[in-house]
Amino acid sequence: MAGPLEPLFDLEEMELSFGPQHPSTHGVLRVMLRLDGEKVMEAKPIIGYLHRGTEKLFEQETFTQCIPHTDRLDYIAAPTNNQGFVLAVEKLLGITVPPRASYIRMILAELGRISSHLLWLATHAIDLGAITPFFYTFREREIILDLFEEYCGARLTLNAMRVGGVPFELPDGWVEKCSAFIDEFPSHIDEYETLLTENRIWKKRTVGIGVISAEEAIDWGLTGPPLRGSGVKWDIRKVFPYDRYDEVEFEVPIGQAGDTYDRYLVRMEEMRQSARIIRQCLDRLPEGPVMAKVPKVLRAPEGMVYASVEAPKGELGYFLVTTAKGTKPYRCHVRPPSFINLQALPEMVKGSLVADLVAVIGTLDIVLGEIDR
Amino acid sequence: MWADVIVTLVKLGVVLAVMLTAVPIMVWVERRGSALIQDRLGPNRVGPFGLLQPVVDAVKLLTKEHLTPEGVNRFLYYLAPGIAMVVALSTFIVIPFGFDPGLELFGHPIHGFLVAPDLNIGVLYIFAVGSLGVYGIILAGWASNNKYALLGGIRSSAQMISYELAMTISVVSVLMTTGSFRLDRVVEHQSHAWLGFIPAWNVVPHILGAITFIIAVFAETNRLPFDLPEAEAELVAGYHTEYSSMKFAAFFMSEYINMVTASTLIVLLYFGGWSIGPVLAHPQGWGGALTSVAVFGLKVAFFLWFFVWVRWTLPRFRFDQLMAIGWKVMVPVAVLNFVLVGVMMALGWPV
Numbered sequence: 001m002a003g004p005l006e007p008l009f010d011l012e013e014m015e016l017s018f019g020p021q022h023p024s025t026h027g028v029l030r031v032m033l034r035l036d037g038e039k040v041m042e043a044k045p046i047i048g049y050l051h052r053g054t055e056k057l058f059e060q061e062t063f064t065q066c067i068p069h070t071d072r073l074d075y076i077a078a079p080t081n082n083q084g085f086v087l088a089v090e091k092l093l094g095i096t097v098p099p100r101a102s103y104i105r106m107i108l109a110e111l112g113r114i115s116s117h118l119l120w121l122a123t124h125a126i127d128l129g130a131i132t133p134f135f136y137t138f139r140e141r142e143i144i145l146d147l148f149e150e151y152c153g154a155r156l157t158l159n160a161m162r163v164g165g166v167p168f169e170l171p172d173g174w175v176e177k178c179s180a181f182i183d184e185f186p187s188h189i190d191e192y193e194t195l196l197t198e199n200r201i202w203k204k205r206t207v208g209i210g211v212i213s214a215e216e217a218i219d220w221g222l223t224g225p226p227l228r229g230s231g232v233k234w235d236i237r238k239v240f241p242y243d244r245y246d247e248v249e250f251e252v253p254i255g256q257a258g259d260t261y262d263r264y265l266v267r268m269e270e271m272r273q274s275a276r277i278i279r280q281c282l283d284r285l286p287e288g289p290v291m292a293k294v295p296k297v298l299r300a301p302e303g304m305v306y307a308s309v310e311a312p313k314g315e316l317g318y319f320l321v322t323t324a325k326g327t328k329p330y331r332c333h334v335r336p337p338s339f340i341n342l343q344a345l346p347e348m349v350k351g352s353l354v355a356d357l358v359a360v361i362g363t364l365d366i367v368l369g370e371i372d373r
Numbered sequence: 374m375w376a377d378v379i380v381t382l383v384k385l386g387v388v389l390a391v392m393l394t395a396v397p398i399m400v401w402v403e404r405r406g407s408a409l410i411q412d413r414l415g416p417n418r419v420g421p422f423g424l425l426q427p428v429v430d431a432v433k434l435l436t437k438e439h440l441t442p443e444g445v446n447r448f449l450y451y452l453a454p455g456i457a458m459v460v461a462l463s464t465f466i467v468i469p470f471g472f473d474p475g476l477e478l479f480g481h482p483i484h485g486f487l488v489a490p491d492l493n494i495g496v497l498y499i500f501a502v503g504s505l506g507v508y509g510i511i512l513a514g515w516a517s518n519n520k521y522a523l524l525g526g527i528r529s530s531a532q533m534i535s536y537e538l539a540m541t542i543s544v545v546s547v548l549m550t551t552g553s554f555r556l557d558r559v560v561e562h563q564s565h566a567w568l569g570f571i572p573a574w575n576v577v578p579h580i581l582g583a584i585t586f587i588i589a590v591f592a593e594t595n596r597l598p599f600d601l602p603e604a605e606a607e608l609v610a611g612y613h614t615e616y617s618s619m620k621f622a623a624f625f626m627s628e629y630i631n632m633v634t635a636s637t638l639i640v641l642l643y644f645g646g647w648s649i650g651p652v653l654a655h656p657q658g659w660g661g662a663l664t665s666v667a668v669f670g671l672k673v674a675f676f677l678w679f680f681v682w683v684r685w686t687l688p689r690f691r692f693d694q695l696m697a698i699g700w701k702v703m704v705p706v707a708v709l710n711f712v713l714v715g716v717m718m719a720l721g722w723p724v
Contacts, residue, residue, distance in 0.1 A: 016520050016521075037527075129688040132407075132411050135413055204694055354607050355689075355691040358607050
C-alpha cells in the first residue's frame, strides 16, 4: 500500500470526527476522517466507547456464570457467543454433549445467524438510502425473536446454552412453529432481493466499493463474509466442524470481486444455507437428554484451550487459561470477528468518498459490543 | 383598480392557504404511504386515520425551544430558512390551477386561476425564482458552523446547478412548440387530440424531455434518490443538522411546497394541465371551471404520490455518480430532445 494520500491542490483539509454519535456508525464507533472535499484521505477508527471489561469479568465468575456475559458481546447474535464459550469449556473438561442438545444448539445458532444477517441487511440498506427493506427484514426477525423467547424467555441475550448441553427441552409446538417459518423464509429472501439485487442504484453503490483482495483479506486476518466475499472458502463449520455440523449438508457461498456487492450476495446466500441447516436439524432431531451428566461445580484441569465457532460476523474464538481445580477461568481472551474485520477499514476506504465509508462500515457488519468488550 | 387589488389579494390568500394546507396533507400522505409500502400502519392515533398527526406535529414544532448553536453567523443562520420558505411560496404565483372562461365575481373579472395573470414570462419566472432556493440551503449549511451541514450545503449547490441546466434545456423544447412562456398557453397547446381520441399531451413528442425533466425535479427538490444534501446516513441531517423547531419546519415545509410546485409543472408542461384531450379544453361557467381545477388537482396528486412512491423504494446515489448522471447523461439527452423537437417542427409535424 502506498503512503498517506496527499491532496490534489494545496487546499485546506477538513478533519471530521465521524461518530460516536452518528446514525450510521452502528453503535459508538468513531472514525477520525481527514477529508479533501468529500474524498477520504485517511480514516482512523477510534474504539473503546463501549468497553465493559468483559474478559476481566470472566475471571471473577464461575464457568456457568460467564455464559450470560458472552450474550453481551455480539448482542445481535447471542447463540453463537454462548456456543463458542461452552464449546471451549467442554473441550477443556472433556465433556461429550448429547446429540439432541447439539442439534438444538445448531438450530439456535443458525436462527441467530439469520437474525443477525437480517439486521445487517436492514441497516446496510438504510445506510445506502433504501429504507423499505428494513421493515421487511424486521418482520421476519420478529418471528425468530419470538421463537427465542418461547424457548428460553429472552429475545436477545439468550443465555441458552450450558456446559454439557442446553438448559431446556424444546417447548411443545416449537418445532412446528420453527418448521413453518423455515419453510416460508426463502421466499422472503427472494422478496428482499427483488428490492435490491438487480437495482441499478444499489449496484452502483456497492459494486467495486471497499474492494479487498483474497491475499489482503488473509493478511488482515479477516473472517466470515468479508473473507468469503473475496473468494476464500473458509468457514469454521466446514474446516473444524463443531457440535454436529459434520452431519448436515450445506454449501459455503463465496464471492469473487471482494467488493461490497459480493459480500452482500454471500450473506444473502448464507441465510438460505442456514435455513437449509435448520431444516435438516428439525427433520433429524434425535431423541434423548438435552444435558450431559456434568458435576454441579465445574472444576477445570490446569491448561489452556482455544475453541472457535463460525459466528455470523466471522470466527469467534475463546481462549481460556485455567488453573488446577479452578472453578473460574484464570484468564480469558475473546477473539471477536468484528474487531479484527474493522482493522481493514482504513485500507478499504482510502481514497473513496464519505458515502463509501458508510457503505464499507455497513458491509463489514461490525458490532461494537464485541469490538470493545 | 381597487377591485383588482382585492381580487389579487384574495387569490394570494387562497394560494397561500392551499399551499400551507397541502403541506400537512402531503406529510400525512407521505407517512401513510410509506407505511403502506413498508407493511406497517403509520400514524393512526390522532384523528381519523391519523389525519391530525401533521397538525399536532406543527404544534410541537411551534412550541419547541429555539436553539442557536454557538459560533453560528446569526444573521444568515436565521435568514436561511426564511429564504427557503419565501422562494418556495413565491414560485407559485404564476401557476394556473384551471381554465378561466371569463368568470366574474361580484361583477369583476377574476383574470384566471392564477395570482399574476398578465405576467408573460411565467416559466422563466419560475426558473429564475426557483433557482434562488439553493441560497437557503447553502447559507444554512455555511452559517451553521457544522461540518456536516457545510458538506450538505456544498453538495446541494453543485447538485442544483447541474440539474437546473438539464431541466431548463428540456423545457425549452416545450416552449418552442408552444411559442409562449405562459403556462396557460402551454396547456392550451395540448388541449386537442390526435386522431380524435389520443390526448395531444406534450409527453408524447417530448418524451425524452419529459423523462429528463421529471428526473431533474427529483434532484431539484432534494428527494430520494437524490437527497444528498441531507443524506441521513452520511451527513446526519445535512444542511439542516443544526436547525430545530420552526426553523427546521421552514426547511421541511419548503421541501414539500417545492414538491407540489414540481408536480404542477410536470402536469402543466407535459400532461396537458387540466385538459384531457379536447375534453375540458374550454369548459363553461363556474361548474366547468371548477371541474378543470379538480382534474388538475387529481393529476398533481398522482405525481405527488409518485414522489412518495419513489422515495420509499430506491436507494440513494453517491455524490459523484449524481454529478456524472447530470452532466454525462441528462444534459446530452435534453439537448438531443431539443434537436429532435426542432427537426419535427421543421418537418411540419404536429408537435
